[in-house]
Amino acid sequence: MKIIHILNSLKGGGIQNFILSLAPEQKKLGCDVSIIVVDRDTYEYSKHLKDILVNNGVKVYYLNKILHNKISFIKTLINCRKLVQSLRPDIINSHGEMSHIYGAFSTIGRKKINHYITIHNGPENWSNINKILNRNKPLIFCSQAAFDLKEQNNKKYCVIDNGVSPSIVKTKEVVDLRKELKLPPTCKIIVLVGSLRPQKNYDFLTGIVQELKDDTIHFCICGGNYGKGYIDIENFKQYKTIHFLGLRSDVSAIENSANLFLSCSTFEGLPIAVLEAYFNGIPCVLSPIEQHIKISNVPKCWIPKTFTAHSFIATIKEALKDQTSHDNIYQERLPIISKYSISESARKYINFYKQKYNETQY
Known part of the structure; x- marks a missing residue:
């Protein structure tokens, strides 16, 4: 299984540190795993996380979006779609509201690529564009508490507790x-x-x-x-x-x-x-x-x-x-x-991918 995770940045935070554990663990389970980082990262900490990911066999790509720049937003949306086309994944898993838009745009018209969305906050407030593009996407809630506070009405979802790699x-x-x-x-x-x-x-x-x-x-x-x-x-x-x-x-x-x-x-x-x-x-x-x-x-x-x-x-x-x-x-x-060990989380993620992926393949 070929997986791409899309996230806003590697600047540090819950999403980034979760992916730091999840992506290498999915690689251990036999998957081809890549990460697309939307924003331009200039922090030393970002390089630290990237080095850990690369050393664990995870490929990392940067779109280098400039913050608060609409032209850069449009250019990186297009570049993300081209990159996804060249990588030909089975699965895209987006993390964070902005990343969901990139995931959706990269999979429009591409039925062989399934887009999954992880909800990391309780609640995660979506913009109108997210509601339009992603209202039918399968959702993964990072905890039961996040699910209980959800604002989305998507019919396909599951709860998979976050985990970490000791x-x-x-x-x-x-x-x-x-x-x-x-x-x-x-x-x-x-x-x-x-x-x-x-x-x-x-x-x-x-x-x-x-x-x-x-x-x-x-x-x-x-x-x-x-x-x-x-x-x-x-x-x-x-x-x-x-x-x-x-x-x-x-x-x-x-x-x-x-x-x-x-x-x-x-x-x-x-x-x-x-x-x-x-x-x-x-x-x-x-x-x-x-x-x-x-x-x-x-x-x-x-x-x-x-x-x-x-x-x-x-x-x-x-x-x-x-x-x-x-x-x-x-x-x-x-x-x-x-x-809360990442091995359990990674296994459940892959099982959910497979379940929903098989439902959409004809």
């Missing part, structure tokens, strides 16, 4: 942010992971810091800011215990020396950063949203009772009291989190 996301290396940030060795490090989009709710941290009033607890955010629509880190300069680290390729190593993983998100699909934290064995405090609650039945995972700074602080303080080693936490979690 061999890719887990490391024994250690990066100590106390040293990097020149902090006292007794400081507590709380890690947050994800791009600086509003849904990650990093502004909420200011309320936590103001009420906490503790200079020994530091909040360290690993994630990129890509311009319009992202939060402005200049607004956080007065908060000396909030640190923006930018895109990091060493998140697992950072988590190995950190005290706690924190998510303040207001909504998610099935958050890859949380799954990675589970496999890294770091204690977790997750915001009280449906998507987190449904996957919180693992050891050393806490959910605040309410979405208030006061409730988060009480939960964070409780979690920081735990002294269990990351290795022991990982071993305790393993029987539960094994279902």
Whole structure:
């Protein structure tokens, strides 16, 4: 089976890190796997992800679309269609609203190529053009929570939980942010992971810091800011215990020396950063949203009772009291989190491809 995944970028985020695990695993299962990246990527982190994919036998192609440029959008749509024609895949799987448009345009009039759409957010809001082009496409929801919040009415769908590859996301290396940030060795490090989009709710941290009033607890955010629509880190300069680290390729190593993983998100699909934290064995405090609650039945995972700074602080303080080693936490979690291994996700993806592909071939 020849598969092409289309995604907006390799800049970092849940979709990118999921594909980082899924594509190599599908390659292991005997598929020919390629990735088409829509946007032009100039970040070092993007090169890091591309190198991992290529080293695992996955081919990566760039369309180099220029952001907010309509002419570039049209040119790259045409180039994507030509590239798909030359690669002749059986399957196109698009990830992210813009990528769905590229997938649809590349398969118009090509009945031998099936286009599948993965919904990574709960909900994923589609533009009118997506609704027109993709209303009959088979959908893959990344979690039951994402399905429950769906806005699409497509008749063909399935739920396949996101997964991660421990061999890719887990490391024994250690990066100590106390040293990097020149902090006292007794400081507590709380890690947050994800791009600086509003849904990650990093502004909420200011309320936590103001009420906490503790200079020994530091909040360290690993994630990129890509311009319009992202939060402005200049607004956080007065908060000396909030640190923006930018895109990091060493998140697992950072988590190995950190005290706690924190998510303040207001909504998610099935958050890859949380799954990675589970496999890294770091204690977790997750915001009280449906998507987190449904996957919180693992050891050393806490959910605040309410979405208030006061409730988060009480939960964070409780979690920081735990002294269990990351290795022991990982071993305790393993029987539960094994279902989030990428091998299971990849197998289910291929089975769904085959099922729907066979239905459309005559």
